[in-house]
Amino acid sequence: GAGVSQSPSNKVTEKGKDVELRCDPISGHTALYWYRQSLGQGLEFLIYFQGNSAPDKSGLPSDRFSAERTGGSVSTLTIQRTQQEDSAVYLCASSQHPPETQYFGPGTRLLVL
Amino acid sequence: SQQGEEDPQALSIQEGENATMNCSYKTSINNLQWYRQNSGRGLVHLILIRSNEREKHSGRLRVTLDTSKKSSSLLITASRAADTASYFCATDKGGAQKLVFGQGTRLTINP
Numbered sequence: 001g002a003g004v005s006q007s008p009s010n011k012v013t014e015k016g017k018d019v020e021l022r023c024d025p026i027s028g029h030t031a032l033y034w035y036r037q038s039l040g041q042g043l044e045f046l047i048y049f050q051g052n053s054a055p056d057k058s059g060l061p062s063d064r065f066s067a068e069r070t071g072g073s074v075s076t077l078t079i080q081r082t083q084q085e086d087s088a089v090y091l092c093a094s095s096q097h098p099p100e101t102q103y104f105g106p107g108t109r110l111l112v113l
Numbered sequence: 114s115q116q117g118e119e120d121p122q123a124l125s126i127q128e129g130e131n132a133t134m135n136c137s138y139k140t141s142i143n144n145l146q147w148y149r150q151n152s153g154r155g156l157v158h159l160i161l162i163r164s165n166e167r168e169k170h171s172g173r174l175r176v177t178l179d180t181s182k183k184s185s186s187l188l189i190t191a192s193r194a195a196d197t198a199s200y201f202c203a204t205d206k207g208g209a210q211k212l213v214f215g216q217g218t219r220l221t222i223n224p
Contacts, residue, residue, distance in 0.1 A: 004155075033211065042201060042216035043156075050210060091155060100144065102203075102212060104155035 002026070004105035006092050012111045013082055021077045021108045025094030032075050033102060034067055035091045043091065049075065082112045118215050119202055125221040132189040134218040136202030137182075143205050145178055146212065147187050150199045159187075159200075192222045 005024045013019050025032050034046040045059040049069045060066070064082075069075040079086055089109050093102040120135045136145070144163045148156040162169045162178045162185065169176045175188040189196055199219050203212040 031210070035214075043214040045211055045213065048211045056211060089154070093156075101146065101158045101161060102156075103158070104148075106155045 004092055004094050004103050006090075006105035006108050008108060009106065010109045010111075012113065014113055015084060016081055018078065018080045019082055019110065021079075021090050021092075021110070023075045023077070023092030023094075023105060025073065025075070025092070026096075026103055027073075029094035029096050029103070030072070031095040031102075032069055033093045033095070034075070034077050035093065036061075036088045037091060037107075038088045046077070046090075079110075082110075084112050086110060087112045119200070119218045121218060122216065123219045123221070125223060126192060128192060128194055128222050128224050130192055132192050132196070132220055132222075134187045134200050134220070136185045136187070136215055138185075138202075138204045139183065140204075140206055142180075145176075145185050145205075146203045147174075147176060147185075148201045148203060148214075150201065150217070156201065189220075192220075194222050194224050196220060197222045 004026055007022045011019055030051045032049045035043040036046055037043050047060055047067045048056040064080045067077045089107040091107045092105045095102045118137050126132055142164055144161055146161045147159045149159050150156045160171050160174055160176050162176050164180055173190045178185045199217040201214050201217045203214045206213050
């Protein structure tokens with residue numbers, strides 16, 4: 001089937017605004033991950049969902065960041081009161097058998113002005 | 114600090130040469146993976162090597178794992194311009210459900 005999809009591809013927002021980023025994982029994958037990647041840097045883990053278990057939120061950098069996964073499928077990452085340092089590429093990945101192979105979406109490039 | 118650290122940070126070679134990238138990690142692992150990223154967007158899985166394996170091949174890729182030294186290497190043979198990308202290692206940090214990625218090696222293949 002289709003791979004992981006993310007929307008929007010690019011998002012430009014003003015400082016202080018809220019943004020929502022969407023991820024559609026591969027059908028049947030029970031695990032879903034969000035990462036953040038700043039320019040020229042590695043991936044920073046944000047949050048992990050596995051089935052009906054409580055999500056692992058240990059990577060969220062502040063309480064302005066939150067995520068939910070509805071019906072065990074689509075996930076939304078919300079950043080409230082965006083700051084310029086939130087500018088990055090936000091990557092979503094899904095996996096059938098964590099922590100094995102993760103399949104990544106193309107990412108959302110967020111720019112906070 | 115990152116579980117995985119790649120070395121070198123950047124590598125530039127001529128087309129046809131072999132490229133070797135290294136990854137070191139700190140804690141015990143169940144498996145180690147290598148991913149490739151083009152143009153700062155989504156990552157593509159290349160190869161997974163388990164802790165009880167020492168070497169694995171996939172096409173022009175060869176991965177080794179030395180658990181005693183907590184290190185892995187990725188060798189790309191007969192490099193092509195299309196191999197230009199960033200390469201990341203990722204570890205499961207002792208069986209945890211999430212992967213921890215290193216900072217990556219930026220590989221440039223010059224025609």
